Amino acid sequence: MKKLFIGCIAVIAVLMGLAGCDSERTTYEGPNYLMFSDTLYRYAVQETGEVFNVPVSATVPVDYDRTFAVEVVDSISDAVEGKHYKLLSNTVTIKAGECAANVQVQGIYDNIGINDYLTVGLRLIIPKEEQWSLYGIDSKVVLQKACPFDINSFTGYCKVTSTFFNDYMQNVTMRLIKTEVNPEKENSVILHDLYYKGYDIVLDFDRKNLLEPLVNMEEQVCGNTSEAFGTIYGDGNLLMYQPTMYTSYYSSCENFVLQYVTIYVDGVGTVGTYVNILEWISDAEAEKLKEQGY
Template identity: 60%
Template sequence: MKKIMMGCLSAVAALIALASCSQDYTNYSGPSHIMFSDTLYQYAVQETNEVFNVPVSATEKADFDRTFAVEVVPKQSNAVEGRHYRILNNTVTIKAGEMVGNVQVQGIYENIGKTDSLGFTLKLVVPEKYNWTDLYKDYTHVVMQKSCPFDIHNFSGWCVVTSTFYSQYLNNVTNRLIKTEVVEGEENTVLLKDVYYKGYDLKLKFNTKNPLEPKVEMDDQIAGETGEAFGTI
């Protein structure tokens, strides 16, 4: 009897689990629409002139290829096609059985200044039945920013460091002049010498995966006892 009860409880638990899983998914059952996946994109233009994709999405799959024209809206663009960028395909194709296609764009690195903020607007040319303009627009804006090659040696030498630690624990000190050096054998890593006090060094590693969102990684640090650092209790 005990085994039967345990079996029944297991079956009920399994049914509850299946029911909860089925509630996590919502299937779209409306009309078929075509739109840009977002209304704004930001891309880094690098020295290698890499191609970047501007995605176009469909709300439903189809059993045939769907191809649509794409055009630039000059009045909403300050980047010049052919000078600052190239559109490699003036049409976008969403292949049969798929829901995303890409407009391929290539920035022209040498013609973009370091401080330039250049962009252009793309518009989809689709039949009216595919438009969903009451919720989503048929255009998107692309912003390009020049991204110079990363060189870890640009971060070695003398530098000025600021820290809240200084203002809290060092009287009348807001920053320190210290020296940094590249750590050999460790990728994109520099060593900050004497950051808080003489003999206290700190490693910083640069994460360069996303040129538009550069990050610095640092291990957890222990500054040391007060007496060790400043000779006080």
């Protein structure tokens, strides 16, 4: 993916063979080229209907407005115009004295599926002499649905399945637990009795990037070695943390969390790395599970 710093100056060379420590600033003084500022963009489509700006840049400013067409390239698109998105204008104008403008795209929230990863291929219609072969004239815009986030959707009854159960809780296939909002931290919940009764776990939801809905967890005690292994190891505490080498995430569209955890005993060693799947369910669904013995 190329990255251009939008502006009227484009650095295209490094001065070589400079005498002593002196150097001069090198600026672009070549032909005028037009291009998308990047070859790929990802946008989170929300129900609030935000308009996304796809930047276009020029290598040099001129003293007149430059208006040119933008077309959708079907061969590199799987999003459908008018169904999944709107192209708000088929033209873009870089005003006199400026080097940047935006093509505007608006996603249609209701028509994008939870797991859709839809691409809009865009192309600038410009004269051949204004096309820079180094960068081309195309760009892709990827649209992904981002459902509204409500921390309360991750409270109440929760189904827990874990690969840890297979190794050390062999008579357990699923646990039904209760969760509540953490009163001491924003966007955080308390998972009561996650693995073992009496051992609660705090789980945090990262809201910085809508396209990367991650969960985080500090190291915590999740049980004791007597209950897990039938004997005491180390200080008796079974510790859990979230390894950074794997991605743990949540879905606000489907109200679930997929989390990797590593379990170890301090001073003894690592038990293993496991996958937890947490699924929040309704009270009615929970009552049915209770009737089945969960």
